[in-house]
Amino acid sequence: MKKVIIDGNSLTLKDLVNVARHGYEVELDGEARKRVEKSRAFVDKLVDEEKVVYGITTGFGKFSDVSITKDEAKDLQRNLIISHACGVGPNFSEDIVRAIMVMRANALSKGFSGIQPNTLDTLIEMINKGVHPAIPEKGSLGASGDLAPLSHMVLPLIGDGEAYYKGELMDGIKAMEMxxxxxxxxxxKEGLALINGTQVLTATxxxxxxDAKNLAKLADISASLTLEALNGIVDAYDERVHKVRPHKGQMDTGKNFLRIVKDSGRTTRQGEIRxxxxxxxxxxxxxxxxxxxxxxxxxxxxxxxMNGVTDNPLIFADDEYAISGGNFHGQPMALPFDFLKIAIAEIANVSERRIERLVNPALSGLPAFLTKKGGLHSGFMIAQYAxxxxxSENKVLAHPASVDSIPSSANQEDHVSMGTIAARGARDICYNxxxxxxxxxxxxxQAIDLNGGSEKLGLGTKVAYEKVREVVSTWEDDRVMYRDINKAAELVDSNVIVEAVEEAIGELEF
Incomplete structure (x- = not known):
């Protein structure tokens, strides 16, 4: 079985995707284990000496001024989890849950959280054996971290809540037993160590x-197909244009278009047609x-x-010091994820405008709505509507979540990030x-078939055209459209078009 080794410092996005979507197992690095053990020993010392440290010998949030005795420590941590499990709405998908779990395990493995090694091992074992906690999507403020959803992650770990095992939702204790x-x-300290972090919003x-990176590459390809269908002008992609305004993305995209349509007999130069x-x-x-x-x-x-510590308090065992700080605050990720929403929404926005140019005969010079039998047949009319x-829905979802804040915990936690809402919005916009x-x-x-066929397509567009035509045939008469859309969507989700084009012309710039 393929594995990802976690040490708190070197988890990559590729690693995360491999665990989340491709079933990779997780293993704790040996040096990381030593750090975890040392951190735990210092927490035990704090408890034995009855030092006043937030969340270890005190209550939480507004209750931080309430002292907790050594004998009450276990009850405190369990009560924290069961009381904070307040999520609502549908559950996160399996890939997001696995990503949450591996990111939380990775953060704990840095050795600044005071978790017991056995607890961390059990969390990793759940990942490897496919016990996926049922985590409702809604209910997190993104500070103090993702308290509600991460509490749902912990419930099966302590034999409570619900979890999916082999595709079936069941009681958490049953999933663990099976x-x-x-x-x-x-x-x-352990309950707090497990739930006081940004892993839900960051994983999502x-x-x-x-997915947005892959979609942006595919958008270059789909736009190139549209360019070929409309006998578009390639001069605008000339490297000289972009060198005098050298934004990296702009320069990369210009190069991509020229490579994708290389050797095309369908594209034009300025002045030839228009x-x-x-x-x-x-x-x-x-x-x-x-x-x-x-x-x-x-x-x-x-x-x-992904490799940060977002716990509170932080345990610095080497210095024998615990600091109550604010690394759980999701603002450093809330703003980027709001930015991501806008970036993805614009990919869709311009794609829809290209669809309009394809189906509108006044703009394309092609048969209206890409059907030869207009009137009797509607062709791609309603596909553009969809x-x-x-x-339009994306424009609503793109409204920034991070500009909002509602105080919580009796104003002890008086500014929150709403970063989990931003991340979920980015996911939903990416789907749309x-x-x-x-x-x-x-x-x-379809437009290419109506405008001379595919024989003179460029190196990359020819490959993309063939991949689409493997699953969606040319429209001669009206048929049930959603089936074709779903087949094309499966191509998008699998990333096979990007992979095929990159195999033909080399990796696209990004």
Whole structure:
């Protein structure tokens, strides 16, 4: 079985995706285990000496001024979990739950949280044996971390709550028993160590950012198909244009378009058919490039957060000191994930405008709605409606969550990030955008068939055209459209078009 070794410092987005979506197991690094053991020993010392440390010998939030005795430590930690499990709504998907679990395990393995090694081992065992806690999507403020959803993650760990095992939702204790895992009894600091962090919002947003990167590459390909269908002008992608305004995403995108349509007999030069194209073709390096720059910015923040410690208090065993700070606050990720929402929404926005250019005879010069039998047949008329609806929904979802804050815990926690809402929004926008691009793919290949066929397509567009036509045949008569959209969406989700094009022309710039 393929494994990812976690040490708190070197988890990559690729590692995260492999655990979340490809069933990789997780193993704790040996040096990391030593750090965890040392951190735990210092927590035990604090408890034995009855030092006043938040969350270890005190209550939580507004109750931080309430002292907790050594004898009450276990009750305190269990009560924390069961009282904080206040999530509502549908449960997160399995890949997000696995991403949450591995990110939390990775943060704990840095050795600044005071977790018992056995508790961390049990969390890792749950990942490896496929016990996936039922974690409702809603209920987190993104500070103090993702308290409610992470509490749901912990419930099966302590033999409570609900979990999925082999695809079936059941009581958490039953899932643990069926997987042969012994639940743990939490002691001082452990409940807080498990739930006081940003792993839910970061896991959700990280997977959305990963999908957004792939979607942005595919959008270059789908736009290239549209360019070929409309005999678009390639001069606007000339490297000289972009060198005088050298934004990386813009320059990369211009290069991508020229490589994808290389050797095409369908594209044109300025003045051959028309002097210039509309913005949705001519300005693609600027539009797609700006989204790519935003996505890369978000990915850089994800890389930091995946290997950060977002607990409170932090245990510095080497210095024998515990500090109550604010690393649980989700603001460093809330703003990037709001930025990600806008970046992905714009990919869909311009894709829908290209669909309109394909189906509108006044703009394309092609048969109306890409059907030869207009009137009797509606062709791609309502496919554009669906894309427009998705784009409009994205505009609502793109409203920033991070600009809002509602005080909590009797104003002790008086500013929160709402970062989990931002991350969920990015995920939802990415889903909608992927369906818009799927509609563009099937519209563009239909337009190509109506405008001379695929013989003179470029190196990359030819490959993409063939991949789409493997699952969606040319429209001659009206048929049930959603089936074709779903087939194209499966191509988008599997990333096979990007992989095939990159195999043919080399990796696309990003």
């Amino acid at each position: 997987a042969g895992i012994t639940p743990v009894e939490l002691t001082s 947003g990280a997977l959305a950012a990963y 002097v210039q194209d509309a913005y949705t073709l001519r300005c693609l390096p600027q539009i797609h490039g700006a989204s790519k720059d935003a996505i890369n910015y978000v990915l850089s923040k994800v890389d930091i957060e 894309a427009a609806a998705l784009v 955008a992927s369906r818009v691009v799927a509609i563009e793919l099937i519209s563009a290949v």
